[in-house]
Amino acid sequence: MTYYNLGIRRETSADIATRWLPEVSRRLPDGCDGGLVFSFGVNDTTIEQSQCRVFFDNSVKNANQILTVAKGLFPVLMVSPPPIADQEQNIRTAELSQQFTEVCRQLYIPYLDVFRPLQASRVWMDEVAAYDGAHPSSSGYSQMAELVQSWQAWQSWFT
Incomplete structure (x- = not known):
């Protein structure tokens, strides 16, 4: 198995919407067996110039567009x-995550909520606070990886 992390710091759903397909197409050409895992939204909810970088309605539209094409x-x-x-941004992110849940439900795409368990995790929250306010160190990422690894939808890809 080969995996590619195509994340770029500070990118919003609008940024991802413009670049994901060409990048995926280069890495997974026609006839290639592959799967796509998306995770975005925190940067959309960042306040700049007194407003979210991406309005919720646009974030939801971006997610819907990205996921609709991807699942095809x-x-x-x-x-x-x-x-x-x-914590203020977490309130906005939790609300956006709820909206993403609905997008995924409508598109029949499995959605894993890592927000709530990681917000309840002292390891995750302490490491995020100690580093740059957004990213944990290895123990925090291990907790996220455990959530994904134990997710039935993820496991089904490997059976």
């Missing part, structure tokens, strides 16, 4: 955006 090409999973150290 490969099996698709989506993981919620994780919490960060900013």
Whole structure:
């Protein structure tokens, strides 16, 4: 198995909407057996110039567009955006995550909520706060990986 992490810091769903398909197409050409896992949203909820970088309606439209096209090409999973150290932003992110849940439900795409369990995790939250406010160190990422690894939708890809 080969995997590619195509995340770029500070990118929003609008940024991802413009670049995901060309990048995936280069890595998974026609006839290639593959699957796509998406996770975005925290950067959309960041406040800049007194407003969210991407309005919720646009975030939802971006997610719907990305996931609709993606599921026509490969099996698709989506993981919620994780919490960060900013509690005000976490309120916005939790709300956006709920909207992503509905998008995925309508598209029959499995959606994993990592937001709530990671927000309840002292390891995740302490490491995020100690580093840059958004990213944990290895123990925090291990907790996220355990959530994904124990997810039935993820496991079904490997049976």
